[in-house]
Amino acid sequence: MTIYELQEQIIEEFAQFGDWMERYEYLIEMGRELPPFDETHRIPDFLIEGCQSKVWLYPSFDDGVITFEADSDALITRGIVALLVKVFSGRTPDEILGTDLYFIDRIGLKENLSPTRSNGLLAMIKQMRLYALAYKSKAEQS
Amino acid sequence: MPLAKSIEAIRADFPILATTVHGKPLVYLDNGATTQKPLQVIRTLDELYRTANANVHRGVHRLSDLVSDRYEAARETVRAFINAPKREEVIFTANTTASINAVAFSFGERFVGEGDEIIISGMEHHANIVPWQMLCERKGSKLRVIPFSDEGVLDLDAYRTMINGRTRIVAVTHVSNVLGTVNPVKEIVSEAHRHGIPVLVDGAQSVQHGTVDVTDIGCDFYVFSGHKVYGPNGIGVLYGREKLLNEMPPYQGGGDMVANVTFEKTTYNVLPFKFEAGTANFTGAIGMASALDYLTGLGREAVAEREQALLAQATAGLSAIDGMRIYGTAPHKVSVVSFLPGKIHQYDAGMILDKMGIAVRTGTHCAQPLMERYGISGNIRASIAFYNTEEEIEALVNGVRKATEMLA
Numbered sequence: 207m208t209i210y211e212l213q214e215q216i217i218e219e220f221a222q223f224g225d226w227m228e229r230y231e232y233l234i235e236m237g238r239e240l241p242p243f244d245e246t247h248r249i250p251d252f253l254i255e256g257c258q259s260k261v262w263l264y265p266s267f268d269d270g271v272i273t274f275e276a277d278s279d280a281l282i283t284r285g286i287v288a289l290l291v292k293v294f295s296g297r298t299p300d301e302i303l304g305t306d307l308y309f310i311d312r313i314g315l316k317e318n319l320s321p322t323r324s325n326g327l328l329a330m331i332k333q334m335r336l337y338a339l340a341y342k343s344k345a346e347q348s
Numbered sequence: 349m350p351l352a353k354s355i356e357a358i359r360a361d362f363p364i365l366a367t368t369v370h371g372k373p374l375v376y377l378d379n380g381a382t383t384q385k386p387l388q389v390i391r392t393l394d395e396l397y398r399t400a401n402a403n404v405h406r407g408v409h410r411l412s413d414l415v416s417d418r419y420e421a422a423r424e425t426v427r428a429f430i431n432a433p434k435r436e437e438v439i440f441t442a443n444t445t446a447s448i449n450a451v452a453f454s455f456g457e458r459f460v461g462e463g464d465e466i467i468i469s470g471m472e473h474h475a476n477i478v479p480w481q482m483l484c485e486r487k488g489s490k491l492r493v494i495p496f497s498d499e500g501v502l503d504l505d506a507y508r509t510m511i512n513g514r515t516r517i518v519a520v521t522h523v524s525n526v527l528g529t530v531n532p533v534k535e536i537v538s539e540a541h542r543h544g545i546p547v548l549v550d551g552a553q554s555v556q557h558g559t560v561d562v563t564d565i566g567c568d569f570y571v572f573s574g575h576k577v578y579g580p581n582g583i584g585v586l587y588g589r590e591k592l593l594n595e596m597p598p599y600q601g602g603g604d605m606v607a608n609v610t611f612e613k614t615t616y617n618v619l620p621f622k623f624e625a626g627t628a629n630f631t632g633a634i635g636m637a638s639a640l641d642y643l644t645g646l647g648r649e650a651v652a653e654r655e656q657a658l659l660a661q662a663t664a665g666l667s668a669i670d671g672m673r674i675y676g677t678a679p680h681k682v683s684v685v686s687f688l689p690g691k692i693h694q695y696d697a698g699m700i701l702d703k704m705g706i707a708v709r710t711g712t713h714c715a716q717p718l719m720e721r722y723g724i725s726g727n728i729r730a731s732i733a734f735y736n737t738e739e740e741i742e743a744l745v746n747g748v749r750k751a752t753e754m755l756a
């Protein structure tokens with residue numbers, strides 16, 4: 207599935223929910239299904255500190271694609287993180303850098319993007335793109 | 349003594365309480381962060397800008413006179429509200445933070461040196477920590493911190509042993525913004541005064557909950573913010589003992605604070621103007637006075653009584669939820685409950701409550717050392733005002749229960 211198709215699929219899924227509680231329940235479920243985070247990666251280097259909840263993001267680069275593992279100490283944030291991982295993990299740096307994440311707006315998470323919300327979502331996307339940029343320039347050098 | 353108005357009439361005085369958020373009626377329980385404004389205050393501001401706007405103390409013209417008089421009348425209202433001895437001892441600032449910074453700088457310049465000590469408590473808001481740390485860094489002095497119990501009660505024995513010949517000032521909060529504890533400031537002051545040490549009391553969370561009498565407390569400085577006592581933003585109060593204020597240098601220079609300016613030497617104006625450089629926030633001050641009048645009109649003791657009843661209801665309701673931890677169980681509290689249900693993250697609960705229309709604060713509440721003391725990254729705080737209702741407290745308890753179920 208392309209990133210575009212994946213975003214469309216997420217938007218469709220969210221469209222079925224009647225109210226916010228259902229959306230949160232879904233995100234909480236997604237958070238629960240996120241694979242356990244490797245404890246050796248739970249170090250400050252991989253911490254994206256938001257004001258309200260902590261987010262860890264660990265990247266690896268193999269065969270031209272980036273894999274992200276992530277975690278958060280808050281469940282809803284973990285669900286949001288899981289969504290991002292679902293969309294960005296297993297993609298090439300170019301795909302990550304070239305994609306507009308319009309699904310966030312369409313599923314009503316845009317308020318969580320506001321910098322004052324400080325839940326790490328904005329910082330996370332930025333960090334994912336930074337890793338993509340770093341891997342891209344590293345790949346071009348070698 | 350009952351409130352001067354019915355709760356319906358009181359709620360009608362606060363237009364914002366009738367709004368909805370996310371399609372649900374607003375349940376505003378973040379009064380510790382800022383309070384809502386009664387029509388009386390909103391109208392005062394509106395009327396001021398329509399009829400009496402001019403710079404204070406700076407014109408011979410009618411409007412300037414008019415607004416200067418009202419600004420000084422506001423000062424008198426504040427004086428009476430906290431029972432300060434003199435009008436000149438009431439200085440208008442921007443907020444509590446500005447007041448504390450003013451004292452830390454100005455008092456510090458005059459009275460604090462290398463090796464001297466400053467005592468604060470472990471339950472301070474960052475506003476009553478950082479300015480003193482900055483002073484310590486400037487002067488090479490040392491910060492001492494009064495510990496407190498799990499219940500949220502200050503250890504006064506530890507405090508007594510902390511006081512020594514190097515102690516220059518004690519700065520403590522009257523009421524903890526997280527735990528709700530009402531600290532025994534009168535006792536703290538009398539102990540310090542036995543050693544000739546002045547005391548600053550942070551009144552940001554006490555002035556809105558009943559009667560506060562700075563003469564009775566005996567403190568040397570008392571500070572608070574207008575926006576937390578139903579007044580406008582950007583106005584605060586620094587009450588200081590005249591003798592001390594006279595000995596302290598101004599901390600900001602400019603217009604209004606001077607008596608005579610030449611390029612060789614400038615002499616300073618008298619109190620309170622010496623500490624009010626620049627165009628004063630006269631609309632804020634007059635608006636705040638209007639808020640204080642509103643509270644006085646309702647009956648401050650009646651306000652406190654109602655808040656205590658709502659606090660008891662909230663505490664009982666929340667405590668009945670499985671795995672609930674309440675932070676701050678001191679015998680003497682204001683209407684603030686901080687809590688965490690089970691192992692749930694405060695941010696998750698806060699997001700869900702928000703969608704139910706319930707406004708609470710989540711996080712460290714600008715008191716990181718306090719959170720560290722309990723070994724938590726933050727909690728949820730419901731801070732209750734007299735205009736809240738029993739139904740709203742019930743909505744909070746039900747909301748927290750629902751969030752807990754969703755997140756368990």
Ligand SMILES: Cc1ncc(COP(=O)(O)O)c(C=O)c1O
Nearest residue numbers: 443444445473475525552553573
């Ligand atoms: C105890 C205490 N002190 C100081 C402050 C700072 O108040 P302001 O931000 O209005 O200066 C607060 C505000 O939350 C507070 O609760």
